[in-house]
Amino acid sequence: MRLRKYLVGKALWYVGALIVALVLNFLLPRLVPGNPVDAIVAQLGRSGAQAEQLKRIHEHYVAEFGLNQPMWAQFFTYVGNLLHFDLGTSFAQSPAKVGDLIAEALPWTLGLQLPAILIGWLVGNGLGALAAFKGGWFDRGAFLSSLFLSSMPYYCLAIILLYLFAVALRMLPPGGGYEPGLMPDWSLLFATDVLRHYWLPFFSLVIIFIGGQAVGMRSMAIYELNSDYVNYGRGLGLPDKRIVRYIFRNAMLPQVTGLALSIGTLVGGALITEIVFSYPGIGSLLFSAISQNDYPVIQAITLIIAIAVLASNFLVEIAYGFVDPRIRAARAGER
Amino acid sequence: MRMVRFTPRFWISAGVFLLVAAFALLGPIFVGDKLGEGVGGLYDPPSGAAWLGTDDLGHDIFTNLVFGTRTSLIIGLVAGAVATVIGVVLGLIAGYHGGVVEEALMGITNVALAIPGIVVLILLSVALDFRSIVAMAIVIAITSWPWTARAVRAQASSVKTREHLDVARLSGASTLNILLWDVLPYLMSYICMAFVLQVSSAILAEAGLSLLGLGPSDSVSLGIMLNWALVGESVRTGAWWAFVPPTLLLTFVAFTLLMLQSSLDEVFNPRLRRGRQRAGRPASVLTQVGAPAVDARSKEGSPGA
Numbered sequence: 001m002r003l004r005k006y007l008v009g010k011a012l013w014y015v016g017a018l019i020v021a022l023v024l025n026f027l028l029p030r031l032v033p034g035n036p037v038d039a040i041v042a043q044l045g046r047s048g049a050q051a052e053q054l055k056r057i058h059e060h061y062v063a064e065f066g067l068n069q070p071m072w073a074q075f076f077t078y079v080g081n082l083l084h085f086d087l088g089t090s091f092a093q094s095p096a097k098v099g100d101l102i103a104e105a106l107p108w109t110l111g112l113q114l115p116a117i118l119i120g121w122l123v124g125n126g127l128g129a130l131a132a133f134k135g136g137w138f139d140r141g142a143f144l145s146s147l148f149l150s151s152m153p154y155y156c157l158a159i160i161l162l163y164l165f166a167v168a169l170r171m172l173p174p175g176g177g178y179e180p181g182l183m184p185d186w187s188l189l190f191a192t193d194v195l196r197h198y199w200l201p202f203f204s205l206v207i208i209f210i211g212g213q214a215v216g217m218r219s220m221a222i223y224e225l226n227s228d229y230v231n232y233g234r235g236l237g238l239p240d241k242r243i244v245r246y247i248f249r250n251a252m253l254p255q256v257t258g259l260a261l262s263i264g265t266l267v268g269g270a271l272i273t274e275i276v277f278s279y280p281g282i283g284s285l286l287f288s289a290i291s292q293n294d295y296p297v298i299q300a301i302t303l304i305i306a307i308a309v310l311a312s313n314f315l316v317e318i319a320y321g322f323v324d325p326r327i328r329a330a331r332a333g334e335r
Numbered sequence: 336m337r338m339v340r341f342t343p344r345f346w347i348s349a350g351v352f353l354l355v356a357a358f359a360l361l362g363p364i365f366v367g368d369k370l371g372e373g374v375g376g377l378y379d380p381p382s383g384a385a386w387l388g389t390d391d392l393g394h395d396i397f398t399n400l401v402f403g404t405r406t407s408l409i410i411g412l413v414a415g416a417v418a419t420v421i422g423v424v425l426g427l428i429a430g431y432h433g434g435v436v437e438e439a440l441m442g443i444t445n446v447a448l449a450i451p452g453i454v455v456l457i458l459l460s461v462a463l464d465f466r467s468i469v470a471m472a473i474v475i476a477i478t479s480w481p482w483t484a485r486a487v488r489a490q491a492s493s494v495k496t497r498e499h500l501d502v503a504r505l506s507g508a509s510t511l512n513i514l515l516w517d518v519l520p521y522l523m524s525y526i527c528m529a530f531v532l533q534v535s536s537a538i539l540a541e542a543g544l545s546l547l548g549l550g551p552s553d554s555v556s557l558g559i560m561l562n563w564a565l566v567g568e569s570v571r572t573g574a575w576w577a578f579v580p581p582t583l584l585l586t587f588v589a590f591t592l593l594m595l596q597s598s599l600d601e602v603f604n605p606r607l608r609r610g611r612q613r614a615g616r617p618a619s620v621l622t623q624v625g626a627p628a629v630d631a632r633s634k635e636g637s638p639g640a
Contacts, residue, residue, distance in 0.1 A: 017449035024458055031462035151593040153539050155546060156582045159570060167573050174571050268453050272546045276565060290461065290548045298461055302454040309451040
């Protein structure tokens with residue numbers, strides 16, 4: 001019974017948060033001074049489109065945004081379109097659908113981020129645990145460098161790596177997802193080319209991620225090392241291997257949560273890396289959308305980022321509710 | 336270990352941060368007001384006249400760096416202060432008052448926490464027609480106060496059950512006085528650390544927004560310099576003087592503030608000095624702080640509010 005109450009309560013919270021996110025997204029083009037449709041049509045007019053055509057474009061956008069309806073009706077139009085996975089039409093690349101632009105960019109972002117997060121998590125946790133067990137100079141060195149890396153803005157490392165390996169040493173291509181002349185297909189040639197363009201953005205992300213995970217794992221492991229059950233176990237004469245196993249298990253729980261949460265930042269976590277490397281993912285799409293005032297695209301990207309984060313946080317909370325009865329009780333009391 | 340290094344670390348990191356601040360404050364005396372003036376050609380390399388060369392518009396990069404650091408620090412400090420004040424006020428009221436007020440305030444806080452900050456940052460910055468430095472700082476503060484509010488709430492509600500508060504209440508002190516003089520002092524150490532973290536994350540948030548093309552209008556910041564360097568293709572043309580200085584300075588400031596925060600942690604928490612253990616991740620600290628508060632309340636019931 002308590003579990004069910006917990007689950008329902010959590011679900012309500014996240015639905016609430018989702019609605020707030022939707023309202024924020026909905027308000028964006030309407031908060032912009034002046035009517036975005038007029039602005040975009042004026043922009044098209046300057047680039048020499050016909051008056052008749054302009055009028056048709058204007059009507060199209062007014063209907064799409066429902067600008068001739070009252071605010072609440074506009075909101076329901078917006079949500080209704082979203083439920084049909086209709087994210088609207090791009091302003092800058094009209095008549096391209098926003099959904100298609102996103103579908104083109106999203107695989108690049110996921111392909112870059114998912115392996116970086118997983119590998120960074122594995123290596124970082126191993127390094128952190130090792131530093132905690134070994135102590136001494138290894139610990140100090142690993143800890144300080146991890147702390148430095150984890151405090152470093154990820155795009156700063158990206159810029160430095162790009163300059164070193166692509167410009168100064170000329171070992172790797174200086175950006176893009178693949179060579180401009182190539183056509184994307186499933187050939188070996190294209191795959192190796194994609195891989196060559198992949199290394200720099202990948203390493204710039206993975207190194208930062210290792211640093212953050214190592215710092216977290218080290219402090220968790222040290223905390224466990226100093227705990228009573230370890231002392232007791234040592235007093236009983238348990239072999240080190242067994243104690244290490246206990247420590248590792250206990251220290252892992254928050255780290256697993258951390259992994260699940262960072263998977264939620266898949267879409268929004270490395271926007272600037274893509275801009276630095278002109279990688280054809282969501283970050284580059286957002287960058288060009290911002291510079292062209294392409295509100296439907298901006299709106300769609302922020303919505304996807306929000307939904308990804310909300311969904312992963314929600315799943316973590318649900319998992320916690322099942323796994324840990326203490327948390328279930330404490331959280332129920334907290335709210 | 337024995338944490339003898341805790342004081343030196345504090346002095347070093349505080350000293351380094353003051354040095355950066357002095358660079359931003361006193362720098363203009365040395366560089367004059369060449370900001371926004373063309374002093375050379377496209378990406379002139381460093382020379383005696385332009386110590387760090389020129390950027391894609393022929394502007395002096397050292398001058399940009401001085402004023403950019405100043406803008407970044409101002410945004411960081413203002414955003415950090417605003418976020419900390421909002422967080423402390425809401426957290427104190429929620430934790431001390433309890434009941435419906437607490438539930439309402441923490442409800443807002445939790446929803447604000449759940450929505451990723453970058454989304455709100457992007458939406459608000461896009462909607463702003465002209466982004467002044469203060470407007471940027473406030474936009475950043477709007478997204479960053481909830482962490483502080485939540486942690487302050489947890490601490491305030493654990494302080495709430497202490498006996499000296501009953502004494503204060505009985506002697507007729509007003510709620511405001513109790514909050515200011517009997518509750519707040521217990522939280523000062525935490526608030527200091529939270530402020531330092533807020534400043535550092537605000538500086539990085541500004542840089543991130545600027546790189547997305549949403550930086551402060553009409554001014555130079557470290558992020559804007561990076562944005563110009565990237566858009567101007569300085570990395571690919573090998574003009575390292577355009578992007579290395581802001582990159583290093585940003586990293587440097589972020590690292591210094593993190594060290595300052597962790598050394599403050601050691602200064603304030605004597606427990607951390609004895610063993611080798613450091614404060615865990617924020618989440619685990621929160622649950623540790625939060626859990627006893629919950630226990631205390633359920634056992635004793637809420638003392639006459």
